[in-house]
Amino acid sequence: MASASSDSDFEGFTIDDIEDINENKSILTSDESDIDISDYSSGEEDFDNENNTDPQHNLPPDAQPLDYLFLFLPEGFLFENVAEETNKYAQHLISVRRRNDPLWQPSNTAEMRAFFTINIMFGVKQLHRLWNYWSPDVRYGDPYISSIMSKTRYSKISQYLHLTDSANAPNKNDPNYDSLYKVRPVIDLLVNNYKTVYLPRKNLSVDEAMIGYKDRVHFRQYMPAKPTKLRIKVREVCESETGYCVNFDVYTKLGVRSTLLSYININFSSIDQNLEYSLSKPKPK
Known part of the structure; x- marks a missing residue:
């Protein structure tokens, strides 16, 4: 089994690594999301994409x-x-x-x-x-x-x-160190293609998803109150009607908002301002 001492010492997976669960994990004691957008306003005056929504590809109806x-x-x-x-x-x-x-x-x-x-x-x-x-x-x-x-x-x-x-590989002492650099090409490719393959309607949701992962990463979440306890948290922008993922950001504890609300051809200024306010305001006691 690969040593769990450091991400930089990672030397690939063995079968046991795939099956075992590493016990080093962060714990969220609250059952609530750390994103609060209760003060969100729709910002419809900034968003008019209804006439341009469509799959942006040329696959035939019988595509596999x-x-x-x-x-x-x-x-x-x-x-x-x-x-x-x-x-x-x-x-x-x-x-x-x-x-x-x-x-x-x-x-x-x-x-x-x-x-x-x-x-x-x-x-x-x-x-x-x-x-x-x-x-x-x-x-x-x-x-x-x-x-x-x-x-x-x-x-x-x-x-x-x-x-x-x-x-x-980036320097781990760099303040802008990317914890996801090993999979960054996949993330960037997916996000870019999510944006270009389909243009969503104006009703979007900002939510969280949990992705199962059994190896060692410092940003994996342990949520004892949830049925799915050991997961990586991902923040997503999805089309409300279809659930299509337009953009996503993996939560690594280095930044809450990152690129969640920024992608081509759509102005999220009102949503972004309200989300920023919701993230920065004090939580009620």
Whole structure:
């Protein structure tokens, strides 16, 4: 299992890391959100986008779910770029350790596609232990998954999986240090495509979502009063009618508002002012 001493010492995932729950976590004792927009006013005079709302893509009516996925995460990034960065990170760790990894071979676009396919299948058929998917026991084993990739190869790709070039890692002592730099390319790509693929109607909601995460991050929340206790908090701007996510910001404790209410073609000045007031005003005792 990877050491939990420091984010900067992270050397990839093992199967046990994926399954175990790290006990180091922050605790929110209140059952309430830390966003209070009770004084929110709609600001409709600043917002007139009703005539321009529409999907902003050219997919045909019979498009497959995978076609929609690639609208937000293009194949070139999801497979080619991730394979390239994973290979670079594996070579970096091998060089730092000064010893070869006999089980590692460079990955490629086709193999990375297979890797993500397997992870999607995990959500379709859920088993108690990850290794059960490769079990010879017919009650547990999944012949489709085991035919795509061996468990050893899956484990190795998980260990070295990377999205960014480690050579460009920011200094942790920098006051503007980005705790999410390892996944920042994905976040930026998603946010940009959320904005461009669909233009929402004027009725929007600002809310929070909790994303499950079992590895170590200093900003993971522990909320004992909630059914979902160990999660990463995400603030979202969504279209009220459809629930479509227009923009989001991962709460890392380095800033409450960040880029939540700023995105192209829409003026949020009134909403932004009211939210800023709600966040800064004293809480009632």
